[in-house]
Amino acid sequence: MDKVYKHQEVEKKWYSFWEKKGYFTPKINPSKKPFTIILPPPNANADLHLGHAMYVIEDIMIRYHRMLGSSTLWLPGTDHAGFETQYVFEKHLTKEGKSRFDYNREELYKMIWDFVQNNRGNMENQLRRLGFSLDWTKQVFTLDEKVIKIVYKTFKKLHNDGLLYRSKRLVNYCTKCGTGFSDLEVKYVERIDPLYYLKYGPFILATTRPETKFGDTAVAVHPSDKRYKKYVGKEFEVKGLLGDFKLSVIADEAVDPKFGTGVVKVTPAHDVTDFEMGLRHKLPMKQVIGYNGRLTDLTGPYHGMKVMAARIKVAEDLKAKGLIDHINEKYTHNVGTCYKCGNVIEPLPLPQWYVRVKPLTDPAIKAIREKSIVFTPKRFEKTAIQWLSNFHDWNISRQIVWGIRIPAWQCIDCGIESDWIVTEGNTPSSCPKCKGKNLIQDPDTFDTWFSSGQWPFATLQVNSMKNYEYFYPTSVMETGYDILPWWVCRMIMLGLYVTNKVPFRRVVLHGLVRDSKGQKMSKSKGNVINPLIMADTYSADALRMALIFGSALGNDLPMSEDKIRAMRNFTNKLWNMARFIKMNSEFIGKNNAESITFSQSSSRSKLHPDNKNILDKTDELIKSVTSDFEKYNFSRAADLLYEFIWHELADKYIESSKERLHNNDKETLSVLIYVFIQSLTLLHPFMPFITEEIKTQIDPENKMPLIITLWPEA
RNA sequence: GGACUCGUAGCUCAGUUGGUAGAGCGUUGCGUUUACAUCGCAAAUGUCAGAGGUUCGAGCCCUCUCGAGUCCACCA
Numbered sequence: 001m002d003k004v005y006k007h008q009e010v011e012k013k014w015y016s017f018w019e020k021k022g023y024f025t026p027k028i029n030p031s032k033k034p035f036t037i038i039l040p041p042p043n044a045n046a047d048l049h050l051g052h053a054m055y056v057i058e059d060i061m062i063r064y065h066r067m068l069g070s071s072t073l074w075l076p077g078t079d080h081a082g083f084e085t086q087y088v089f090e091k092h093l094t095k096e097g098k099s100r101f102d103y104n105r106e107e108l109y110k111m112i113w114d115f116v117q118n119n120r121g122n123m124e125n126q127l128r129r130l131g132f133s134l135d136w137t138k139q140v141f142t143l144d145e146k147v148i149k150i151v152y153k154t155f156k157k158l159h160n161d162g163l164l165y166r167s168k169r170l171v172n173y174c175t176k177c178g179t180g181f182s183d184l185e186v187k188y189v190e191r192i193d194p195l196y197y198l199k200y201g202p203f204i205l206a207t208t209r210p211e212t213k214f215g216d217t218a219v220a221v222h223p224s225d226k227r228y229k230k231y232v233g234k235e236f237e238v239k240g241l242l243g244d245f246k247l248s249v250i251a252d253e254a255v256d257p258k259f260g261t262g263v264v265k266v267t268p269a270h271d272v273t274d275f276e277m278g279l280r281h282k283l284p285m286k287q288v289i290g291y292n293g294r295l296t297d298l299t300g301p302y303h304g305m306k307v308m309a310a311r312i313k314v315a316e317d318l319k320a321k322g323l324i325d326h327i328n329e330k331y332t333h334n335v336g337t338c339y340k341c342g343n344v345i346e347p348l349p350l351p352q353w354y355v356r357v358k359p360l361t362d363p364a365i366k367a368i369r370e371k372s373i374v375f376t377p378k379r380f381e382k383t384a385i386q387w388l389s390n391f392h393d394w395n396i397s398r399q400i401v402w403g404i405r406i407p408a409w410q411c412i413d414c415g416i417e418s419d420w421i422v423t424e425g426n427t428p429s430s431c432p433k434c435k436g437k438n439l440i441q442d443p444d445t446f447d448t449w450f451s452s453g454q455w456p457f458a459t460l461q462v463n464s465m466k467n468y469e470y471f472y473p474t475s476v477m478e479t480g481y482d483i484l485p486w487w488v489c490r491m492i493m494l495g496l497y498v499t500n501k502v503p504f505r506r507v508v509l510h511g512l513v514r515d516s517k518g519q520k521m522s523k524s525k526g527n528v529i530n531p532l533i534m535a536d537t538y539s540a541d542a543l544r545m546a547l548i549f550g551s552a553l554g555n556d557l558p559m560s561e562d563k564i565r566a567m568r569n570f571t572n573k574l575w576n577m578a579r580f581i582k583m584n585s586e587f588i589g590k591n592n593a594e595s596i597t598f599s600q601s602s603s604r605s606k607l608h609p610d611n612k613n614i615l616d617k618t619d620e621l622i623k624s625v626t627s628d629f630e631k632y633n634f635s636r637a638a639d640l641l642y643e644f645i646w647h648e649l650a651d652k653y654i655e656s657s658k659e660r661l662h663n664n665d666k667e668t669l670s671v672l673i674y675v676f677i678q679s680l681t682l683l684h685p686f687m688p689f690i691t692e693e694i695k696t697q698i699d700p701e702n703k704m705p706l707i708i709t710l711w712p713e714a
Numbered sequence: 715g716g717a718c719u720c721g722u723a724g725c726u727c728a729g730u731u732g733g734u735a736g737a738g739c740g741u742u743g744c745g746u747u748u749a750c751a752u753c754g755c756a757a758a759u760g761u762c763a764g765a766g767g768u769u770c771g772a773g774c775c776c777u778c779u780c781g782a783g784u785c786c787a788c789c790a
Binding site (some may be wrong): 003004005145183188195205206207208209218254255256259260263264265266267271272273274275276333334347379380382383386387390462481482484485486514516517518538546549551552554555556557558560562565566567568569571572573575576577578579580581583584587619624627628631633635636639642643650651654658662663678 | 716717718719720725726727728729730736737738740741748749750752753754755777781783784786787789790
């Protein structure tokens, strides 16, 4: 054996050996239990970061179940990540002094496609580099034709079942990114802004947004507010910047009589609460802010001004006209911003496709309550139910090109109010009403999560219905808790809806990887740890172990190079234990290890007490580690193995056995080899490379690689 | 306003169904005599945030208080 463990060579060698031998590709065997995990697909355009390295938890489960003898599938894929990817791509365009508006739809799509393809191979090799035993023969991309077909089918089914509707409601619109979002993509941040108290006819009312004044179509009070009862239903004259106008007073429960003066201006086109009030009271909508973030031509002299500039100008002008009673300069409130670019989200009226979620969330909640889906750690069950109970109808339209285009058409001849024609992807030949041929497709694409919400069954179905029937429902969905609502909940909803089965039986959630001080890693802070550099420097095994060791599942975990180095030292320890054993084997000569069955505790009484002791402790170890695996306590299993191998086996047993080995004690050598190999077997899911290498070094006659060795029993 | 997490060694964190407190880094010694300088061995260090309760026994279970943080919610 080399004096030094050369992890780079060894890791490369073993990965290609495993892959070539087909160990990652399970056989469909009805007499065996399947164990399935679908890899949460990384964005196809990006490099691996440390968060992705947390896939190691999945690899640990996969390797464990493979060793238990299950037909074990870990299915890889990549995500086109619609908006995320287009956003990154547009940043590249900006650097070149271009924008998306310099290209037509097809050109832009093609450019992003090429951009993504250029990066795809990287990601796959990076996953290989970390030892992930993924079945590459089944790889799927969210934009594969077969996947798109399935997504279209689901869309059509929702349409047929009346769970889909198109509505011109207020959309969370980012005027900078040029697209609408679902509620989840809005990030609320606390801001301090002026709260203006405006004079409105006989009232004084408070608003943070005087620039939307031009869109007011009523004034509202609470129905039981005695102060204003006499005004309800009446119309009154208001002095405004564009001249006087009339507003009626409505009474609505949505008004909080304790806030401000208890009177609010109602702007149905620019505020969600107001929009709903508008619906209840049949108020007209006046859109005074455009999709470009500037005031519309309904605002006279303010037309073309950006929202913030207009707000300041309007406030000044109102003040000049004596229409401001007073201003609270330091009003604290929450403002919705774009989760991506940070721009303030404008609620704007825009026709979009909505999924009626209640019929989807109810069965999802039921499945969780009935434990058809179990959460680890338990506490996330509550979070998931809370989420599912609070979902509003889901806007799945996005005004971007990078994604799956919505298969819905309208007939130009019948006009814009005509019915939508929804298909399973094929372009309709003519309008079913007027037989006209002038059909136009909705330019929008699906929210990425609409397609990735179908991932568990879609990935298996595109591989063949046989695979789907055998491996679905999948066993575990393991991912970061941060995408529980976005992804996990949607998968449960859509999985149950489309397949009538849960998409997975268990959800395992891990925390976010932080730096050594518990801070979020980011390029701007300069505290980013690159997993591939760590793997090259200290070995993939050390990195894997460092991510698991001493961290509790579901909690954020701190990571530092120190910790990875510590685990590298553990590989060094393992390597030298192996060298010690090998040296003694050669010195003592071929031993009769095979003839002694140490796994039976009854035959141990005749052994040297130290030998009996370490064998008994090995049994305990096997039991504890196995039990921890069953309880998803991977960190504890890792702790136990580390502790046993280093401080029990190396420090105590090996040290005290040196004298006996010196006297050619074959029994001791056999026990040592046996215990070490058992330890390596248990350690293999965590540190697959070094365990595989050492095992072949010290036990060359046994050609069975650890990856398919049967899990030890005590 | 609601939900959740956390508070344990100098730092960052583990701690199973309650049974004498652990790891890594750091610190301090020692060590190249049959594995281990890519280090190894050994040692020191704790009012387990605070108060009360349950218990033979509490870091762990219950209640409250204080402190840190995360997520959610259409407060103009």
